Amino acid sequence: MIQCDNLVKIYKIADLEVVALQGLDLQVAAGELMAIIGSSGSGKSTLLNMLGGLDRPSAGRLLVDGRDLLTMSEKDLIRYKRETVGFVWQNNARNLIPYLTALQNVELPMLLQGRRRRERARELLEAVGLSHRVNNRLNQLSGGEQQRVAIAIALANSPKLLLADEPTGSVDTAMANTILDLFRHLSRSLGLTVVIVTHDPQLAKKVDRVVAIRDGKTSSEMLRRRVPEEGTDELPVEEGAAGEEESHVEYAILDQAGRVQIPAGFLETTGVKQSGKVQVVMENGRIVLLPPK
Numbered sequence: 001m002i003q004c005d006n007l008v009k010i011y012k013i014a015d016l017e018v019v020a021l022q023g024l025d026l027q028v029a030a031g032e033l034m035a036i037i038g039s040s041g042s043g044k045s046t047l048l049n050m051l052g053g054l055d056r057p058s059a060g061r062l063l064v065d066g067r068d069l070l071t072m073s074e075k076d077l078i079r080y081k082r083e084t085v086g087f088v089w090q091n092n093a094r095n096l097i098p099y100l101t102a103l104q105n106v107e108l109p110m111l112l113q114g115r116r117r118r119e120r121a122r123e124l125l126e127a128v129g130l131s132h133r134v135n136n137r138l139n140q141l142s143g144g145e146q147q148r149v150a151i152a153i154a155l156a157n158s159p160k161l162l163l164a165d166e167p168t169g170s171v172d173t174a175m176a177n178t179i180l181d182l183f184r185h186l187s188r189s190l191g192l193t194v195v196i197v198t199h200d201p202q203l204a205k206k207v208d209r210v211v212a213i214r215d216g217k218t219s220s221e222m223l224r225r226r227v228p229e230e231g232t233d234e235l236p237v238e239e240g241a242a243g244e245e246e247s248h249v250e251y252a253i254l255d256q257a258g259r260v261q262i263p264a265g266f267l268e269t270t271g272v273k274q275s276g277k278v279q280v281v282m283e284n285g286r287i288v289l290l291p292p293k
């Protein structure tokens, strides 16, 4: 669904250049539910903006659903944003109208596009588990329920790709779990590809794959050890920090030039950081890194 090769984004402000993405590689399969984590300024939102067609990459390759976002015409880009992607932001609920009902809030964007779709709005609210709340005004709904209304709106154009930037940033843990379960359900039932940007490593561990970004490049990847059984939306591991810790295996990313980013903590403890070099040797079929002699 998503293929990023050597993606670069440079922002220019007056004479200053900020390299927000420095040759990022990422592949996401159709129907995958994955999270992107990274510290502040690592390039997460920049990547999401590129994927959503809100901004153009400076160089590299970016294909989404077979379409090239670097070379696409303005007209096609508008159509791409309208038809292929849906967005959920942290404070999406702020864009909703408090004195309208949940149903009216979902209907409104469709009406603005010249479509009158009450039944579709009902279906969407049902899909996000809010059929019992359709006629409640927005200000009668909890923060998490409001966020679910926002997710229903994001699904109105039947997108293939749902992009969520800190979607659980302003709700409590229980509601964050509910929203994540909803994403999982939507990805399984509709075959929707979901990319979630988050600061929260605990939240990230609840998805099948977590990609970490450091300095505008993918640095490591965590994969769930076991996939949930077919037909269930249940997680294979018990809730709780220890179980979640064991549920993922971490991989460093090997880029096309053969470079690997070694986790910062490893470098500190082995004392190789000061020397600035390592010896790379093969030992019994393993690649071993050693401090210089």
Ligand SMILES: Nc1ncnc2c1ncn2[C@@H]1O[C@H](COP(=O)(O)OP(=O)(O)OP(=O)(O)O)[C@@H](O)[C@H]1O
Pocket (backbone or CB within 6 Å): 011, 012, 013, 018, 019, 020, 038, 039, 040, 041, 042, 043, 044, 045, 046, 047
């Ligand atoms: N429109 C812009 N103009 C100039 N620089 C920008 C712009 N957007 C982002 N940047 C810079 O690009 C880098 C990456 O920013 P980005 O917002 O993608 O990081 P992030 O990982 O999403 O951070 P956060 O978690 O704080 O949202 C930062 O150095 C940021 O200052």
